[in-house]
Amino acid sequence: MPVRFWNREQVWLLPPSVDELIVRDHPARFVAAFVDALESSFWSDMGIGIGGDHMGAPAYHPRALLSVWLYGFMTGIRSSRKLEAACRDQLPYLWITGWQHPDHNTLWRFYQAHREEMKAIFKRTVLTAMKIGLVDLAVQAIDGTKIAGNASKDRTYDAKKLQQLLNRTEAAIADLEEQNEQGNDPPPVHLPKQLADKQNLRDKVKTAMDQLAADEGRKNVNLTDGDTKLMKGRQGIAPSYNLQAVVAPVKATEGTGRLITASDVVQDQNDMAQLVPMLKQSEENTGGRPDKLIADAGYRSGSNLQTCAEIGQSIVMPVFRLSGHNQTYHKDNFSYDINTDSYICPGGQVLHFIGIKHTRNKRLYRASKGICKECPAFGVCTKDRRQGRALEIGPNEAVFQRHREWMETEEAKSLMRRRKELPEAVFGILKEQQAGRRFLLRGLSNVKAEAKLLVTAFNLRTLYRKWRQDMNYQECPAMVGIICSSFATRTGLLALPLKNRQNCTIINDVRQWWIIFAHALQSGLAY
Numbered sequence: 001m002p003v004r005f006w007n008r009e010q011v012w013l014l015p016p017s018v019d020e021l022i023v024r025d026h027p028a029r030f031v032a033a034f035v036d037a038l039e040s041s042f043w044s045d046m047g048i049g050i051g052g053d054h055m056g057a058p059a060y061h062p063r064a065l066l067s068v069w070l071y072g073f074m075t076g077i078r079s080s081r082k083l084e085a086a087c088r089d090q091l092p093y094l095w096i097t098g099w100q101h102p103d104h105n106t107l108w109r110f111y112q113a114h115r116e117e118m119k120a121i122f123k124r125t126v127l128t129a130m131k132i133g134l135v136d137l138a139v140q141a142i143d144g145t146k147i148a149g150n151a152s153k154d155r156t157y158d159a160k161k162l163q164q165l166l167n168r169t170e171a172a173i174a175d176l177e178e179q180n181e182q183g184n185d186p187p188p189v190h191l192p193k194q195l196a197d198k199q200n201l202r203d204k205v206k207t208a209m210d211q212l213a214a215d216e217g218r219k220n221v222n223l224t225d226g227d228t229k230l231m232k233g234r235q236g237i238a239p240s241y242n243l244q245a246v247v248a249p250v251k252a253t254e255g256t257g258r259l260i261t262a263s264d265v266v267q268d269q270n271d272m273a274q275l276v277p278m279l280k281q282s283e284e285n286t287g288g289r290p291d292k293l294i295a296d297a298g299y300r301s302g303s304n305l306q307t308c309a310e311i312g313q314s315i316v317m318p319v320f321r322l323s324g325h326n327q328t329y330h331k332d333n334f335s336y337d338i339n340t341d342s343y344i345c346p347g348g349q350v351l352h353f354i355g356i357k358h359t360r361n362k363r364l365y366r367a368s369k370g371i372c373k374e375c376p377a378f379g380v381c382t383k384d385r386r387q388g389r390a391l392e393i394g395p396n397e398a399v400f401q402r403h404r405e406w407m408e409t410e411e412a413k414s415l416m417r418r419r420k421e422l423p424e425a426v427f428g429i430l431k432e433q434q435a436g437r438r439f440l441l442r443g444l445s446n447v448k449a450e451a452k453l454l455v456t457a458f459n460l461r462t463l464y465r466k467w468r469q470d471m472n473y474q475e476c477p478a479m480v481g482i483i484c485s486s487f488a489t490r491t492g493l494l495a496l497p498l499k500n501r502q503n504c505t506i507i508n509d510v511r512q513w514w515i516i517f518a519h520a521l522q523s524g525l526a527y
């Protein structure tokens with residue numbers, strides 16, 4: 001087999017433009033189109049004048065810089081230095097910037113100045129998806145995932161270790177100051193670096209101690225990023241944040257895919273308190289609540305169920321079930337007698353109200369002394385020889401009961417099976433394809449902004465697929481239109497696609513043209 005001619009120094013007779021080298025359905029083109037569509041009021045809300053200034057050196061166009069950041073987050077390049085490199089050696093970035101090379105300082109300054117305002121782009125992605133009818137908002141799912149902070153676990157200290165570190169640091173500072181004083185040289189203008197580092201560390205330790213003292217439930221604090229908390233993720237225990245997301249599927253007619261309708265970063269590793277705020281945020285972004293919200297067991301609490309019942313939100317989440325015999329003696333199987341305020345157990349015995357457990361605000365019911373010990377169910381229903389079975393009824397018991405009954409239905413069971421295909425798939429893409437296993441910024445407010453750009457980029461990926469689909473169908477109409485128009489005109493069917501042209505998408509147009517074409521052939525009107 002002959003070998004192809006190969007020459008690295010090959011020159012072009014007519015140099016190609018970068019535009020020719022980027023395919024027409026490339027994601028970079030979609031990002032540019034999305035950013036170009038942002039109206040001037042949107043830019044002024046972000047505090048950016050896109051017309052530039054009359055004074056000073058010409059700046060990079062904000063559209064180019066924003067496109068670089070969005071495209072970078074979509075493809076897993078999230079640091080300003082890596083973006084700078086990409087703007088020099090990657091064709092899509094060269095196309096986005098118009099062959100300009102913003103350095104990392106320029107990119108960073110733009111991101112730092114506008115990352116808070118960039119959060120508004122997330123809502124824009126949700127509204128765009130709704131406007132083009134891409135997303136099915138009837139069923140949404142909520143979940144959380146732990147994302148590591150930009151901090152090492154080794155820099156996490158409890159109160160005792162912080163005190164030890166403070167003692168060591170102060171001793172080292174005293175030692176260094178003494179060494180400085182002993183010399184005959186005049187005192188330096190600046191603090192020696194070693195001493196400055198130690199003083200810096202002392203300040204950090206003191207701040208961390210204040211943080212621990214201010215938060216009663218907190219046991220440790222990280223010196224690199226004091227806002228992280230030690231959380232258990234798939235990779236083990238690490239200083240992390242909890243990323244929450246509400247996810248809706250793309251309409252079945254549009255293929256597969258997901259859209260994030262709400263997201264936030266919290267410091268609490270427990271998801272329970274996030275259900276209501278996330279539901280509210282999703283409602284703000286989409287203008288309504290889902291018909292059904294799917295959640296995992298981490299969100300199950302009496303207050304969450306109670307709130308959902310009050311606002312009429314149907315929620316699907318797993319119910320903790322006991323197996324075998326234990327299920328027979330679950331408190332659901334004890335019937336309540338409202339007249340005597342007592343329960344009848346499956347063994348037919350009466351459990352009387354004996355008082356309120358103030359620590360947990362629960363009503364306590366028990367059978368008369370000695371009854372349970374003699375019952376055949378003793379050992380399964382209860383193992384308490386002295387007092388017998390205790391039935392604790394919380395203030396939200398009725399909503400728990402109703403929810404357990406709802407979860408027994410086939411509809412709830414089939415919805416429950418959809419949980420894994422929604423948020424978990426999204427988190428996989430965020431972490432693997434968008435390189436979001438770890439935050440790059442430190443501090444809660446910075447991390448919130450970073451996470452918002454990450455989920456915005458995820459939504460852009462979903463929108464891109466639809467854009468590409470339409471773009472590819474757009475290849476055909478010119479050709480198909482020429483072939484078909486003469487047949488359509490003769491058959492009088494031209495009105496059909498034109499009538500709905502305002503509302504129909506390109507894909508529908510093409511399909512309609514082919515229907516006309518087939519119709520014309522069948523009618524024998526073809527040339």
Ligand code: SF4
Pocket residue numbers: 329345346347348349367371372373375376377378381382388389
């Ligand atoms: S152990 Fe007590 S509460 Fe349980 S079934 Fe027997 S009598 Fe009823």
